[in-house]
Amino acid sequence: METAQPTVLTTEGLEGLLGALRRRGYRVVGPTIRDQAIIYDDIASITDLPQGWTDTQEGGSYRLARRENDALFGYAVGPHSWKKFLHPPVLRLWRAERDAGGRRIVPEPDPDERFAFIGVRACDLHAIAIQDKVFLQSTQVDPHYRARREDAFIVAVNCAVAGGTCFCVSMNTGPKAEAGFDLALTEMLGEEEHRFLVEAGTDAGCAILAELPHNSPATTDDLCAATAIVARTAGSMGREMRSDDMHELLLRNLSHSRWDEVAKRCLTCGNCTMVCPTCFCTSVEESSDLAGVETSRSRRWDSCFTMDFSYIHGGSVRSTVRSRYRQWMTHKLATWFDQFGTSGCVGCGRCITWCPVGIDITEEVNAIREIEPQ
Amino acid sequence: MVAARHRPRLAVWKFASCDGCQLSLLDCEDELLAMAAAVEIAYFPEATRGTIVGRYDISLVEGSITTPHDAQRIRDVRQRSRVLVTIGACATSGGIQALRNFADVQEYASVVYARPEFINTLASSTPIADHVPVDFELRGCPINKRQALEVISAYLATRQPVTPSHSVCIECKLKGNVCVMVAHGTPCLGPVTHAGCGALCPSYDRGCYGCYGPKETPNAPPLSQRLAELGMDECTLQRVYRSFNANAEPFREESERHGP
Structure with missing residues (x-):
C-alpha cells in the first residue's frame, strides 16, 4: 500500500467522497433515520445522515435525542448491522423448473451491485472480520457472501460518543478503527469548524482520497484532537466486562444457577441473535408451486433460540430456555474461540439494547463470575 | 410434458x-x-x-x-x-x-x-x-x-409446509423493522406470538396483537412485567392475552395471572 499522510476533509469534502464512490459504481449505504431509529440504508447525500441526532440506549430501550451540535456521526450503533447487506436475511440460492425438456436448475445470479459502507464503527469492523472468517476463511467458502464482500468499500468512523450499552473497550474491539477499512474518519466539531480527519487503510482508499476536493494535510494538532476524541469515548463506555478468561469461566460454569435465573427472564424471541453483527446461522427452506413445475431453495437467518434450530429426529436437543440461552452465550463468548480462534462478541451492545426485556450479556457474565461455586 | x-x-x-x-x-x-x-x-x-x-x-x-x-x-x-x-x-x-x-x-x-x-x-x-x-x-x-x-x-408435493413456529420478532428482524417496543415504547406481543403474518402490525408501527396465538415455548410472565413497566395496568394486561387466542393455554394462563 502507498503510505498516505492523514488529511483533513470538510463537510463538502465528505459530500465529494460520497459522489466519488457513486461515480465508481458503488451503492452507497450508511446511517439514516427511519421509524425513530438510526438504521442503515441508501444515502444520496450527507443530508441523509442523522445530523444533530444521537441515541440514548439502555437494556431494552432505544430513543433518539437531539444533540447540542450538528455532528453527522454523533451516535452509537443502531438496530441494523452491515450483515444485512453482506449476509442478507433471506436469500434464494437456486430454483428449478420442470418443462417438456425435463428438469432445469437455474442458479441464482450474483448481485450486480458493489457496496460502499459509510460510518462503520470499530466494533462492526471486527464483526465483519469475524464473518469473513466464518464465510471466507473456512474450508468451504460461501460464494454469496464473497460476491457481496470482496468489492465492498468501507468508510469507518471512529466513535465520538459511546452508547449506553457499548462495551467495545472490554472486548478490545474499539472505539478506534485499527484495521479493515479503506478510509477511517474522525469527526471534529468546534466553534467554527466541522472537519474530518481521514486516514487511508488501503490503496483504494488512498486513490479516492487523492481526488477529493476540500482536502488538506492534517496538522499535529488535528492528530492530537482526534486521539483525544477517541480516548474520551473509550473512557465513557456504557458497560464493562472482564473478557480475558471468558472461555474458561463459562465452560467451568455450565451448571451455574444463573442459567436458571436468566431462563426465567428470557423470551427466546431471538432478537439478540438477529441484531448481533456476528451471528451467522441460517435455515434452508424449500418451496414449490401449486402446479408442481417450479421449486426453489432459500436460506434465511435462523436463531439458536428457536426449537427448530436444534431439531433432530425425535425432537429438539435444546428444548429448555436455559439450554438455549446458555448455548448462545457460551458459543458467543467461549466456544467461538475453539471454532474460529476469536471471540464471537465485539461489544457493540445491540443484544442488550434490542432485547425486549433488557437481558444484559455483561451482567450475566458478571453474575456468573461473582458467585462461582467452588 | x-x-x-x-x-x-x-x-x-x-x-x-x-x-x-x-x-x-x-x-x-x-x-x-x-x-x-x-x-x-x-x-x-x-x-x-x-x-x-x-x-x-x-x-x-x-x-x-x-x-x-x-x-x-x-x-x-x-x-x-x-x-x-x-x-x-x-x-x-x-x-x-x-x-x-x-x-x-x-x-x-x-x-x-x-x-x-x-x-x-x-x-x-x-x-x-x-x-x-x-x-x-x-x-x-x-x-x-x-x-x-x-x-x-x-x-x-408431499413435503412439510414451511410455517415456522418461532416469534414474530424474527419476522420483524428479517424485514429490517425497527422494534416498536424497544424504540417507541409501544406494547407488543411479538416476543410470545407465533410467526406467520409477516410482522404485519409492527411493520405499520403498531404492536403485535397476538393474532397467531402463542409461539413455541412462549415465556409470557417476563413480557407482562415489561408491559407493566411500559405503563400497562393489570386489567389491560389481562385483556391483551384475551383476544382471538384467549383459550390457547399459554395465553389463557397468563391472562389469569392478571386482572382487576
Whole structure:
C-alpha cells in the first residue's frame, strides 16, 4: 500500500467522497433515520445522515435525542448491522423448473451491485472480520457472501460518543478503527469548524482520497484532537466486562444457577441473535408451486433460540430456555474461540439494547463470575 | 410434458367463525386458477354451491366448536377427510368466541337474545383438536393467504409446509423493522406470538396483537412485567392475552395471572 499522510476533509469534502464512490459504481449505504431509529440504508447525500441526532440506549430501550451540535456521526450503533447487506436475511440460492425438456436448475445470479459502507464503527469492523472468517476463511467458502464482500468499500468512523450499552473497550474491539477499512474518519466539531480527519487503510482508499476536493494535510494538532476524541469515548463506555478468561469461566460454569435465573427472564424471541453483527446461522427452506413445475431453495437467518434450530429426529436437543440461552452465550463468548480462534462478541451492545426485556450479556457474565461455586 | 396427476379433492368447512379465513382463501386471486387446476374444489360454501358427498383428500376447517350439533358434525368431517387441516385462530384455539370460557354463557344469552331458550349452545368454545385428530394447524386471525397456499402446495408435493413456529420478532428482524417496543415504547406481543403474518402490525408501527396465538415455548410472565413497566395496568394486561387466542393455554394462563 502507498503510505498516505492523514488529511483533513470538510463537510463538502465528505459530500465529494460520497459522489466519488457513486461515480465508481458503488451503492452507497450508511446511517439514516427511519421509524425513530438510526438504521442503515441508501444515502444520496450527507443530508441523509442523522445530523444533530444521537441515541440514548439502555437494556431494552432505544430513543433518539437531539444533540447540542450538528455532528453527522454523533451516535452509537443502531438496530441494523452491515450483515444485512453482506449476509442478507433471506436469500434464494437456486430454483428449478420442470418443462417438456425435463428438469432445469437455474442458479441464482450474483448481485450486480458493489457496496460502499459509510460510518462503520470499530466494533462492526471486527464483526465483519469475524464473518469473513466464518464465510471466507473456512474450508468451504460461501460464494454469496464473497460476491457481496470482496468489492465492498468501507468508510469507518471512529466513535465520538459511546452508547449506553457499548462495551467495545472490554472486548478490545474499539472505539478506534485499527484495521479493515479503506478510509477511517474522525469527526471534529468546534466553534467554527466541522472537519474530518481521514486516514487511508488501503490503496483504494488512498486513490479516492487523492481526488477529493476540500482536502488538506492534517496538522499535529488535528492528530492530537482526534486521539483525544477517541480516548474520551473509550473512557465513557456504557458497560464493562472482564473478557480475558471468558472461555474458561463459562465452560467451568455450565451448571451455574444463573442459567436458571436468566431462563426465567428470557423470551427466546431471538432478537439478540438477529441484531448481533456476528451471528451467522441460517435455515434452508424449500418451496414449490401449486402446479408442481417450479421449486426453489432459500436460506434465511435462523436463531439458536428457536426449537427448530436444534431439531433432530425425535425432537429438539435444546428444548429448555436455559439450554438455549446458555448455548448462545457460551458459543458467543467461549466456544467461538475453539471454532474460529476469536471471540464471537465485539461489544457493540445491540443484544442488550434490542432485547425486549433488557437481558444484559455483561451482567450475566458478571453474575456468573461473582458467585462461582467452588 | 408435465405428467397429469390425480387432482385431490379439497373441501373447506365452516364452524363457529366469521368466514375471514375462507375469505383469505378467496383472496388468493392470482393463484385461484392454479389452485383450481391443482385440486378439485369439491366443497366450499363461501365460494360454491356444492353439496357434501363422498370423501375428501384434504379438508380445511374454519371455526371452533360451540354447539352440540357442531361437536357431532366435526366427527363426520373427520371421517370423510384423509387429511384435516384447521385454518385460523377459531379452529386452532377456540377464537374470540372462547371469551365465553371465562364467563357464564347462560347469562350472556339472557342479555343478548329475546328468547334465550331457543339457543342451544355449549358452555365453551373449543378448538377442533379437542374433538378429533388434526393433521396440521395453520394459525392466524385471519390466516395469511401465502401460508394457506404454502400448506396446499406442500401437501401436493408431499413435503412439510414451511410455517415456522418461532416469534414474530424474527419476522420483524428479517424485514429490517425497527422494534416498536424497544424504540417507541409501544406494547407488543411479538416476543410470545407465533410467526406467520409477516410482522404485519409492527411493520405499520403498531404492536403485535397476538393474532397467531402463542409461539413455541412462549415465556409470557417476563413480557407482562415489561408491559407493566411500559405503563400497562393489570386489567389491560389481562385483556391483551384475551383476544382471538384467549383459550390457547399459554395465553389463557397468563391472562389469569392478571386482572382487576
